[in-house]
Amino acid sequence: MEADTRTEVVLLACGSFNPITNMHMRLFELARDYLHETGKYKVVKGIISPVGDGYQKKGLIEAYHRVAMAVLASKSSDWVKVDRWESEQEEWVETAKVVRHHHEELLMSGQCKDEADHVKKGKKRKLGASELGVSEKLLNTAVPELKLLCGADLLESFGTPNLWKEEDIAEIVGKYGLVCVTRSGSDAQRFIYQSDLLWKHKKNIHLVNEWITNDISATRIRRALRRAQSVKYLLPELVLEYIQSHNLYSPDSEEKNADVILAPLQKHANLSK
């Protein structure tokens, strides 16, 4: 049998997930199909990372509810999991830092696996310098690549003044890579063409076309809920039951952070002063 030479990939999606929708789950499926069809990649895991309360977006309900709903949504997937780390940070964390955190986690788990393999095979001993070199090389080849998964609106938000730091964008697209799913109202291709930085790293930006267009948005779902309109079939049934049993999304909850400036805008505006 031929060895599988495809590069393993972990997909990380950052966002409010306020609440998580069927489209959020579909992003992962679309991205995986796309990467598999290139013949070069094998997607091994998807991570949903809900943003922390410190993001201070208007209408953003508590992280523990958003995480709980994401966990319920991920029950229907055997490869997409929720990670709480970002949601548990008191202050808002730049996405580049979140990506870095997960990359470190991947490196660590690679190390542990290596360590575990040695223990399993009764090889628990100190490695010599030359062996260490070999084992480090093995380690590097074994660690999957981490890519940020997003919709085209998030990519286009790179152009909003004071929202993203140039060096963060450069790190995300240059060092890790982006998988971006088309979204109606956005023109990702044109946006990449118009940005020198994104153009430079275009090989690292995978644009995925959603042919079965479906512009479900969390904002519209919250709006329908406030108006007591049905949102059935737009989000997982378990998520809908959770929303109903906890009475989430009311006119009051939509007013949360109404008078507050979004954390990245606050942070980066202060830096540029």
Ligand SMILES: Nc1ncnc2c1ncn2[C@@H]1O[C@H](COP(=O)(O)OP(=O)(O)OP(=O)(O)O)[C@@H](O)[C@H]1O
């Ligand atoms: N219908 C969609 N098509 C493509 N990408 C999407 C879609 N809905 C969400 N995304 C992507 O999912 C990620 C998380 O999005 P987010 O939590 O902001 O959801 P949203 O539906 O855009 O919510 P909101 O309306 O509150 O902004 C982002 O990268 C966003 O671009």
Ligand SMILES: NC(=O)c1ccc[n+]([C@@H]2O[C@H](COP(=O)(O)O)[C@@H](O)[C@H]2O)c1
């Ligand atoms: N500079 C940055 O790192 C930066 C700026 C704006 C949004 N984001 C992230 O993008 C995502 C956007 O989510 P929303 O579309 O729900 O606002 C969040 O995860 C947020 O943390 C990152």
Ligand SMILES: [Zn+2]
């Ligand atoms: Zn959004």
